Amino acid sequence: MHKQRKIIQVFEHQRLLKGNIYDEVRFETRYFDALLKLNELHENRYFTAIYGGIKFDSFVGVLQIDDLVIEVLPKVEGYTSTKNQWRDVLIDMLRVTHDLKVSEVGQAHVDKQSIHLLDIYFDWFLTEIEQLIHAGLIKQYRKETKNTLALKGKLEFAGHIRSNLVHQERFYTTHQVYDKDHLLHRIINEALGVVEKLSKGSYRYGRCKAVALNFPEVSFIASSPSTFEKFKFNRKSEPYRTALALARLIILNYSPNVKSGVENMLALMFDMNDLWERYVLAKLKQQAGGEWLVKGQDIKRFWEGKTIRPDIVLEHVETKTSVVIDTKWKNYAYERIGMDDLRQIYVYNDFWEAKMGMLLYPSPTMTKVAVEGTYAKNGYRGKIGLATVLDSNGKLSRDLGTNIFSLLTVD
Template structure:
């Protein structure tokens, strides 16, 4: 198992011993399956877009890391930062990153998700797996349930002692366990050769034998939600992530691929929203509220802050604009948000290598204002994420007491 770490928007060339032609072909199929949104194909390699995370294909693991242009920080720093951002936004459950073993370079993001899933299944095994009722159609030796006449005549013309019925069964071979078993198979398949493989095989030995299935998006909508299945929610959520992003046979060939990728624009927005909500105050802080703009078209600022009768808008942009002004399009967007939400102040918030805010400036001839905030996610002079950026941003609005 070989691995490569790259930054978002970087170019990865085809190279023997790294990204080989067979990997390139497999990744092109994966990208086509997702409408070419993850990266651009070049004749001699791959140009990544704004998606970060991890891809595993045919024994190669590619970890795509976020980066603020020219920040000078090593890949290991951004590896840790990405894990922490996923943890804060609850897309990943690990201990505080600076205390966890995930700092080791040989531990990849995919391993962390796999270990999280295995730990959840292990916990369920210790607590005791549930039984459920489900319907089964087949031959039985005693008449029970509903006799299926057509099937009974077709299958039991000779065997008069059998009955072909649809009947209820109460055991552990039900949809919830079938989904977990499928995810366990994928984890075992993709973790061969690393420290998780033996743990996965041990859990499989303890797991009940269930009917194999090929779950898809609609399968997960059939999972019953009740008191008995409540302890399974986390394990099923991770299983869904693993199964729906696993592509064992994309179009043709036998490539085994799994891609856990996150749009950095969305992750940045969610991260800022969580950090703002962590500040103790009497503010109402909402994400993605929307209003109709025109003929069924809606507009939605990333973050809406309310204090008493005042409303403030934040729109996050994951791009480092340096000392440049924001684009005209971005400013027009903020003007419309101010107008529709009756807000006096709006802010465009960009990542940067240091914090800077020059105050709010009026739109010409209007009372509404817009500010340009540049903020570093790292503490000054360190490689650790700054937990207080929410307070810094709210101070710029003057709403923190």
């Protein structure tokens, strides 16, 4: 009998203490020990170990430790929204930034209060595999070295002598085989095994077993990052692109850990600073119209071997005026604005010869300019902007890009 899955929801920067009960689930020592090992595998990025527990940092997403699922949710102070609302906000931000395609899973599943982020990614992966099976799985050529009763391909002399001193009617050869047991299917099969292990106790387990039954038997593989780097798509394999990307996400974030007493662990976490930057960039591109050119990842040489890259650079189509935006996923308070942030936006302004530079923070109330000043050099303007994350209905604001453009002025 499979263990019933337990779920704990926490916000970023929140603490979990050993032995305490959260959402009617006790945070046991075995979970704490496993989490420390999992965090160590990911360069201790996701949380900080404290006395008797852990304290989450700016990473959000989901961690699964055996039968325990921990959802780490974003939060802006000042909102009274529930955890499930912030879960939906996170899902929507991932959808907008193309890290997640909710449409491939079905909105009805997303609306279930018991579903979490791993559920959505797993369902998306299974849907992709079902579609590939329905369309017909491809065959590819591969090399196979083994004993055969007929001489075909290249005879491997060393292996032939070693293996066939007694059975001289056999030939140890390397030859080409055209079948479904190739690298692409081996990777997908490995990911299916991870999904099956982590879905025990959920509605998905039966679906995963059904998909596996319809999938061909293939050789075992233990994938590493280099496995995915060397794969090249062609016309036949192009339909597999999304499935392979999801398989990579699942496999490389999976950490089986027998020593800790917990069999399976998986971390699917996102840096909230990076996600906020990419979400703002996506909304600005969507809502720029024909007035602004929106660029991300704009890089300039700063020093010997050093470059600088502001989060977002805007250029007004008519006036050619530039605006630099540096996004900060922090709770805004004027007295806590760091000098490093102010110096950084000044340097961006200088190098891009921008007329305006803006530090953009999330806001619980409204989109507005909180503080505005003028730099002495060349009359550059600096602004600290606040952007509302949620609308009046508690949903992710769909007009964020338009609202940000309203804060800008061009000469």
